[in-house]
Amino acid sequence: MQTQELEKIASQVRRDILRMVHGCQSGHPGGSLGCTDLLVELFFNAMNLKTDSSGNVIFQMDGKGEDVFYLSNGHISPLIYSVLARRGYFPVAEMASFRKINTRLQGHPTPHEHLEGIRIASGSLGQGLSVAIGTAQAKKLAQDQSIVYCLMGDGEQNEGQVWEAAMYAPHHQVDNLIAFIDVNGQQIDGPTAKVMNNRDLGEKYKAFGWEVLHMNGNNAADVQQTVAKAKELSGKGSPIMVLMQTEMGAGVDFMMGSHKWHGVAPNDQQLADALVQLTETLGDY
Numbered sequence: 001m002q003t004q005e006l007e008k009i010a011s012q013v014r015r016d017i018l019r020m021v022h023g024c025q026s027g028h029p030g031g032s033l034g035c036t037d038l039l040v041e042l043f044f045n046a047m048n049l050k051t052d053s054s055g056n057v058i059f060q061m062d063g064k065g066e067d068v069f070y071l072s073n074g075h076i077s078p079l080i081y082s083v084l085a086r087r088g089y090f091p092v093a094e095m096a097s098f099r100k101i102n103t104r105l106q107g108h109p110t111p112h113e114h115l116e117g118i119r120i121a122s123g124s125l126g127q128g129l130s131v132a133i134g135t136a137q138a139k140k141l142a143q144d145q146s147i148v149y150c151l152m153g154d155g156e157q158n159e160g161q162v163w164e165a166a167m168y169a170p171h172h173q174v175d176n177l178i179a180f181i182d183v184n185g186q187q188i189d190g191p192t193a194k195v196m197n198n199r200d201l202g203e204k205y206k207a208f209g210w211e212v213l214h215m216n217g218n219n220a221a222d223v224q225q226t227v228a229k230a231k232e233l234s235g236k237g238s239p240i241m242v243l244m245q246t247e248m249g250a251g252v253d254f255m256m257g258s259h260k261w262h263g264v265a266p267n268d269q270q271l272a273d274a275l276v277q278l279t280e281t282l283g284d285y
Helices: 003-024 029-034 036-046 073-089 092-097 128-140 159-172 201-210 220-234 269-274
Strands: 070-071 148-153 177-183 212-218 240-245
Touching: 003 029, 003 036, 003 073, 003 092, 003 220, 003 269, 029 036, 029 073, 036 070, 036 073, 036 148, 036 220, 070 073, 070 128, 073 092, 128 148, 128 159, 128 177, 159 201, 177 220, 201 212, 201 240, 212 220, 220 240
Parallel strands: 070 148, 148 177, 177 240, 212 240
Antiparallel strands: none
16 A cells, blocks of 8 residues: 555544544543554555455454454554554444443453454553464464564553563564554653653663664654565564654644643544644544
């Protein structure tokens, strides 16, 4: 898919994110907006997904014979819900049920009532990379050539389980794994450098034996090129870590660059001001 097409889809996804969070006055818009370009690239372009003769996605919980994605930083659920709905996993209209009681689109993703596209519950930070490694190893044992993808946050790197997984994957040559860290420098309590300084994540992962790439996560062309390079590096003995520089709230000028939009919903006027900046391309739900 051409970069311009992906940018158009990303604009619609950002509209969906804002409208979902505004609709229930709850949720996490900042990181969702920042990571939009990556998930659009993965689900609409890079990943090998099972589809029918008409191109509609067929969801299989076991993920056999297809690429698999795990969202570890589950609080950015508005993003994954929008991307899955727009890709055809479930009806676009279902986004209106976000964070409502007794609906499938809860604040953190869960396979509750067989929600298509979601394989694990996430939100307790630090777990996604371990699950992704397990899935990747299972694929290698089954001689399944598919790739496993995982997205984490930079604040999530505070979790000890991440570093156990970081040691494990290179040691066992889990080279069908491509992981991403959203490096926006912000977490719920403030800048990551002040809460718990990650320092040089690239050098840390290199020291553990990962192949490390860097990309501008809010530039669709760079995202497309870097993901393609990561895929080329897969299968060569080492897991791949992509450090993705983003702006929290990317796409909406007054939300960018501050941790205050980590988990705050826009009011009516703020929603209107934000939507003016984002072109509707696929039709609002």
